[in-house]
Amino acid sequence: MLAKTDCSLPTPKLSAILDKYKKSPGSLLEILREAQAINGYLSREILQLIAEEVGVPESKVYGVATFYSLFKTAPTGRYIIRICESAPCHIRGAQDVLAAIEKTLAIKPGETTPDGKFTLEFTSCLGLCGVAPAMMINDQVFGNLTGDRVREIINSF
Ligand code: FES
Numbered sequence: 001m002l003a004k005t006d007c008s009l010p011t012p013k014l015s016a017i018l019d020k021y022k023k024s025p026g027s028l029l030e031i032l033r034e035a036q037a038i039n040g041y042l043s044r045e046i047l048q049l050i051a052e053e054v055g056v057p058e059s060k061v062y063g064v065a066t067f068y069s070l071f072k073t074a075p076t077g078r079y080i081i082r083i084c085e086s087a088p089c090h091i092r093g094a095q096d097v098l099a100a101i102e103k104t105l106a107i108k109p110g111e112t113t114p115d116g117k118f119t120l121e122f123t124s125c126l127g128l129c130g131v132a133p134a135m136m137i138n139d140q141v142f143g144n145l146t147g148d149r150v151r152e153i154i155n156s157f
Contacts, residue, residue: 013038014046018053028054032065041072069121077112077119079157083135086125093146094133100147104154118154 017034021027031050036042042065051058065071083089083098102108105118112119128134131143135150142153 011049014049018050028056028061028064029068032061032071036071039075041075044073047073075112075116077117079117079137080119080121081135081137081154082121082123082126083109084124084126084128084133085122086129088125088129089133092132096147097133097135097145097150100150101154104151117157 014035017031020034021031024030028050031054032042035046035050039046047061047065048058051061054061062073065073081101083101084094098109101120105113105120107113107118107120109120109122123136126134126136126141128141128143133145134141134143135145136142137153137157142150145153
């Protein structure tokens, strides 16, 4: 049973997840993965509850949640733009594409637009080096990007 009962937290779902892994020490990654699926990110309050229930320091839980890129500790936008920052894309103009995205959306990598529509992130090679520079928006891939083309793509969402 969870120690805190803040009604803004998804405690019944989180409680079920924690109960499921109660007898499986070392399941922190699975707990975080399933807890993130509740709201799409891991809030500070959720991380505190997990730390209390699992019996590990909050700093360790926070450290794990921020180490792996699959975990989010803040809400993300409906569309996640992942711009490749690996060398082939970099050489072929990814910085210009990034600058166009930043200017169009007025956000930097790691940020979300105030309307919650777009989040901008870096990623490593997407396997699209032949059409570098490349990016993904959710599960759609885009290559041969230029500043003009990326503005058109963003405006189409
Ligand atoms: S280096 Fe960017 S897609 Fe491969």
